[in-house]
Amino acid sequence: MYIGFDIGGTSIKYGVLNEQGEIIEKAMISTNHEKESLLQDLANITKKYQQQYPDIKGIGVSAPGIIQKDGFMTTAGAIRPLYETNLKEEIEQRTGLPTAVENDANAAAIAEKWLGAAQGIDNYLCMVLGTGVGGGIVINGEVYRGAHGMAGEFGYMMINELPTAGNIEHSSLNLRGAVVGGLSRLYNAARKKEHPETEETLGAKEIFQRAEDGEPLAGQILARYYEELASGLLSLLSAFDPEVILIGGGISANEVFMTGLQEKTLELAKRHGSISFLLGKTIGEIKQAKLKNDAGMIGAVYLVKQLVD
Structure with missing residues (x-):
């Protein structure tokens, strides 16, 4: 034991x-x-x-x-x-x-290789969505750690226009594509701007439910969230050429989220001149991690x- x-x-x-x-x-x-x-x-x-x-x-x-x-x-x-x-x-x-x-x-x-969705696969990435965005890189069946143990910090990647001054990390995947640092933070900040008197801080489940119920703000934030996370995934697909990128973390159990992310990633891939040509040939898939x-x-x-x- x-x-x-x-x-x-x-x-x-x-x-x-x-x-x-x-x-x-x-x-x-x-x-x-x-x-x-x-x-x-x-x-x-x-x-x-x-x-x-x-x-x-x-x-x-x-x-x-x-x-x-x-x-x-x-x-x-x-x-x-x-x-x-x-x-x-x-x-x-x-x-x-x-x-x-x-x-x-x-x-x-490592877990996905042992018992999960990466059994029999030697080149793949894991992206874990939570407070931040973590990454695991497996090359030729071995975890790649990098020269200083830093490899896989996908959350540090810059994914949109940099601010003209101040901390550029606000444009990173950690603060755009994470569940807590990205989705929840962005939604609650936008909601506070619309309704300054509000004190309630909502999590991902409530945001998805509000979007499903037709709330415009939740729908807008989710659309932006999908796009920025999908942009990060396209960069990883082209940089590492993995067979698959497995999405983990609690949010990956949400089928609505996984479908939305896969659809947005495919949509952006089709709009990318070079990547679109490689679809169905060398571009890996985005899949749900099995062990969640x-x-x-x-x-x-x-x-x-x-x-x-």
Whole structure:
């Protein structure tokens, strides 16, 4: 048995998995953005599971940011207190269990190769949509990490016109194509502008429902969201020539979203002179990741399983 953690900017998903990667049980807590409290949460959950399952062999952790092979987190996405922390060492000191720590999108890519939609595929990308936009790159069957562990930070890509001054990251995929940092942020900012008195902050599910109910603002924001995310996907398709790009994260379970994204990507591809000629020949597909919200946890457990074995 193994414990898996998928640490996100908003919540931490965790559970117990067996040797085959099957989830025996799982739960979720809110992410504590104070370092010691977060680490203590992980230790407490581990202790609880060790009492229930005495044969726990190790811990697999999926987390956002630029993570080195030794578990050192150069960055940690929205979880600022974990920047420049060796999360592997911190967890092992508190639990005494072998621990593997991997970038969330890399972990998702590994999981899809092991048990998901990338079985039998050697060249593919995983894009994970959540608080930000993460990416996993698999080339010739191996995760590509880059020279500094930074490869796959798809969210850093610039996808539209740069502002004339200030932080150009506002034009990045993280702040345009992510679910929290992009869709929800853009919708709530536009809604606040129309109705300054509003205090309610709406998530993706409510925005999709409002669009379905015919609200003009929700429809406009979603149309823009699809276009900017599809623009990023076209860049990745042409830069890496993958067999497929798998879309993960909680929003990927929404069939309306997946259909809208696939249709918009195809529409833009047909409008691109060079790419349009390659459709049906060399341009990869955009597909739903099979393991969805569990992918990060499963991939991280696969890595610690390899470590223990």
